Amino acid sequence: MDRISALRNVEEALGELERGETDLASAEARVCSILRTYATEYDGELAAWRASGDPAAEGVVVLAASEREARERVATLVGVPEARVTVSRRE
Template sequence: MDRISALRNVEEALADLERGETDLASAEERVCSILRTYATDYDGDLAAWRASGDPAVEGLVVLATTEREARERVATLVDDPDVRASVSRLS
C-alpha cells in the first residue's frame, strides 16, 4: 500500500465517523488496520521490523532499510541509545 492510498483510506474512516456511519472504536480499529497494512506491505525500500528484548522495546514495529537502522530507530523511539533490542523483519 502506498502512502496516498493509506491516507485516502484514513480519510474515508474519518468521514464515516463524522457522518455518524461508524463509532469511534470502529474508526480507531479501521485506522490501526490501515497503518498495519501500510507498514507491512510498504511500497519502497523500507521494510517493517519488530523489536524484542527490553520491556520498553518489546513489540515495537519500525520501518527501516536494514537491521542496523531498525535497531537505531527503536533506540531513538525509546530515547535510550544503550537499550537492549533485537529486531526481526516482518514478512
C-alpha cells in the same frame, strides 16, 4: 499499500465518523489496521522491523533500510539500544 491509498482509507474512516456511520472505537481500530497494513506491506526501499528482547521495545515496529537503522530507530523511540530487531514477514 502505498501512501496515497493509506491516506484515502484514513480519510474514508474519518468521513464515516463525521457522518455518524461509525463510532470512535471502530474508527480507531480501522485507522490502526490501515497503518499496520501500510507498514507491513510497504512498497519501497524500507522494510518493517519488529523489536523484541526488552519489555519497553517488545512489539515496536519501525520502517528502516537495515537492521542497524532499525535498532537505532527503536532506541530513539523507546530508549532501548540493545533491542533485537527482525524483519516482519508479510503474511
